Each structure stands twice: as C-alpha cells, then as structure tokens.
Amino acid sequence: MILSRTATTFAPPVMEARRWLDGVDFPADRPLINVSQAAPVDPPPDGLRHVMADVALGRDDAHLYGPVLGLPELRAELAHQTSRIYAGQVETDHIAITSGCNQAFAAAIATLCAEGDEVILPTPWYFNHKMWLDMSGVKTVPLKTDAALLPDPEVAQSLITPRTRAIALVSPNNPAGVEYPAELLRAYFDLARRNGIALILDETYRDFHSQSGAPHGLFEDPDWEDTLIHLYSFSKAYRLTGHRVGALAGSKSRLAEVEKFLDTVAICPGQIGQHAALWGMQNLSQWLAGGRDEILKRRRAIETGFHRLTDKGWSLLGSGAYFAYMAHPFAISSAELAQNLVRDQSVLCLPGTMFCPTDDATGARQLRIAFANLDTSGIGILFDRLAGMNTGG
CATH class of the missing domain: 3.40.640.10 (Type I PLP-dependent aspartate aminotransferase-like (Major domain))
Structure with a gap:
C-alpha cells in the first residue's frame, strides 16, 4: 500500500491534546490550566493594533x-x-x-x-x-x-x-x-x-x-x-x-x-x-524588553519553586524561553499521565512521547510545560496540582 505524504507522519500534537478536553468538566474551584501550546494568548499592544487597523483601512x-x-x-x-x-x-x-x-x-x-x-x-x-x-x-x-x-x-x-x-x-x-x-x-x-x-x-x-x-x-x-x-x-x-x-x-x-x-x-x-x-x-523595543523580563521572572519561579516537586520525585531537566521540561516519577507513560492530568488535576500539557522517536523510552518519562501564559502565582498553582497527582494517575 502506498501512503500519502500526510499519512507518513503523526497527528498534530497540540490538536491531539486539545481533543483530550472533549467531555471533561472542570470544577469551578479547579479551572483548566492549559500549558500545552507555546503561544501568547494576550493580544498585541494597543499601539500595534491601531497600526494594523490603519493599514487595513488606509492602504x-x-x-x-x-x-x-x-x-x-x-x-x-x-x-x-x-x-x-x-x-x-x-x-x-x-x-x-x-x-x-x-x-x-x-x-x-x-x-x-x-x-x-x-x-x-x-x-x-x-x-x-x-x-x-x-x-x-x-x-x-x-x-x-x-x-x-x-x-x-x-x-x-x-x-x-x-x-x-x-x-x-x-x-x-x-x-x-x-x-x-x-x-x-x-x-x-x-x-x-x-x-x-x-x-x-x-x-x-x-x-x-x-x-x-x-x-x-x-x-x-x-x-x-x-x-x-x-x-x-x-x-x-x-x-x-x-x-x-x-x-x-x-x-x-x-x-x-x-x-x-x-x-x-x-x-x-x-x-x-x-x-x-x-x-x-x-x-516596541522597550515593550519587548519588559516582556522578556517577565518571561525570565517566570523562569526563575519555575526553578526556585521546583523543590516542591523534587520532594515528590520529579526532576527539572531544562527551562528557558517559554518552556519547562521535566521528568515525572510515575510508573506509567507520560502519554497516559498527560491525559490523566486533564481529568484529575485540570492540567493540559504535552507528554515527552510527542517529542521523541517511538523507540526512545526517555519520552515516556517526560513532560513539556509551556508556561508563557502563567504568572508566578499560576506557576505555584500548577506545582500544587502536579504535586497532588497520585502515582499511577
């Protein structure tokens, strides 16, 4: 059987992860924390939006x-x-x-x-x-x-x-x-x-x-x-x-x-x-510098607060830009753990299996957290939920 070009690869990971939300109700006191995609959710600054409107209307x-x-x-x-x-x-x-x-x-x-x-x-x-x-x-x-x-x-x-x-x-x-x-x-x-x-x-x-x-x-x-x-x-x-x-x-x-x-x-x-x-x-150089400072502040919050997860057997493997990459302590694959986190802790993140070859066992131990849309308080809440996850999901 000859496969089409698109059939030679896997489903888009972010879209696949979003489907895990189907049919899941999130309690009012535990709303969804979406750390699956590395994209800012805030709109551009007003000055930039006005420029775009002017271009659309005037050019x-x-x-x-x-x-x-x-x-x-x-x-x-x-x-x-x-x-x-x-x-x-x-x-x-x-x-x-x-x-x-x-x-x-x-x-x-x-x-x-x-x-x-x-x-x-x-x-x-x-x-x-x-x-x-x-x-x-x-x-x-x-x-x-x-x-x-x-x-x-x-x-x-x-x-x-x-x-x-x-x-x-x-x-x-x-x-x-x-x-x-x-x-x-x-x-x-x-x-x-x-x-x-x-x-x-x-x-x-x-x-x-x-x-x-x-x-x-x-x-x-x-x-x-x-x-x-x-x-x-x-x-x-x-x-x-x-x-x-x-x-x-x-x-x-x-x-x-x-x-x-x-x-x-x-x-x-x-x-x-x-x-x-x-x-x-x-x-927008000064505005961008402020955004960079905020991301670096959140990175520091990840690194300084991670001890709360280290005590539970987690490891921080890397952090920077929009990302924290970590190893979990559970016996199940990260592919299963990531789906369980949606149901049990209202956290949507991507498993390391989405970033590795299928024969690379390290991916099963890893998770990616895209923290660009979490402030330092939100990072603390995320850590609380990860720390509260039970072994085996």
Missing part, C-alpha cells in the same frame, strides 16, 4: 498580493537589526519573510533535500520539524542529547552520511527550554561547514534568551551564508501568532530557491502582519 495595496519574499522595508529592517544584534553583515537580499517560522523551516528543507535525503534533529525534537521531514520524504536522524539536553557534536559527526543535508537546532530550545551555549553553536557551524552540509538554526525564542547581548557569533563569520540558514519568528515577540510572520536568512542563491517554494505555497506572506512586525521592530 489598498495591503489587500493585494505582495512581494513573494516579503515587504522590502521589513526585510531591510530585519537585516539591519540582525547585523546589529550579531555584529555581522546581513543584507536585505539575505532575508525572506515567510508565513510563520514553520514555513521558513519548510522552505529551507525544500531547498536542501531530495527524496531519501537525511536531516539530523536532536531529541527531544520540535515535532513540527519532524512532521515536515516525514511529509517531504526526508529521513529524520535522531541525535540523542545528553543529561543537560545538549547535543554532542562528536555524536552528530558519527551520524553524518552521504545523504545528510543538514543539522537543525532550536535555541532556546523547544521543547526543552535549554539555551545552547555560543561555543556549542560554533562547533555545529564548523561541523556543518567541514562536512559540506547546512546548519539550520531556529531562534524563534531569541527575544526571551536569558543572556544579554548576542547569543552567538555565527553572523560574524564573513562567509556565514555558505553554511548557516537562520530562522526567526515575529509571532512570539509581538503577539502576532494568528498573523503568521516569520523569516529566513540565507544566501542570495538560496533565496532564489526559497522564492520558488513560497510562491507555490502561499504566493506571499500576509501584508497586515508584516506591517505590524515592521512597526513593532521600530517602536
């Missing part, structure tokens, strides 16, 4: 097809800010705007891979990356991370074959929250260059990195574009998730290939969201 061209690679002004601003942040040389022609960062990854893979090629993904992996590789006929090669959830370049080297086309890293990491050290990213850049493959670096959560200054120096390399494909998202920074605005930075020759992909899939990214992203980059 007729915003309702037409726009440039396939995105608005030139937004591409130029992102190139300028990327150059400034990373002390590198990034030009407008290195930038493509995409309909979300997932599309940026899809475009990168389309320019790199043919049927049967391979891409290395550290595990636990970002499930949408795995899904797209499946649907592209590309083999995913799992790279198991160490106890600190960091991928070892020497192990990665051992996995490279003549069919390997790229290594894809996410930092700060989804799902683990771990921030990859600059020297580790440089080691992967050098590894990729040495082997003639691409390094895809997804920095969707860069704006919530705990380090001040640039998280790495890869753009300082004058020839960065021969190896690096950089992905970014405006969605988390400016609360534009519903408007789908992401970006890809790569060589000018690669962008010619990216343009073919984007023109076929979406023709162009939505223009109202692009105008919003541009205005946000130019006017």
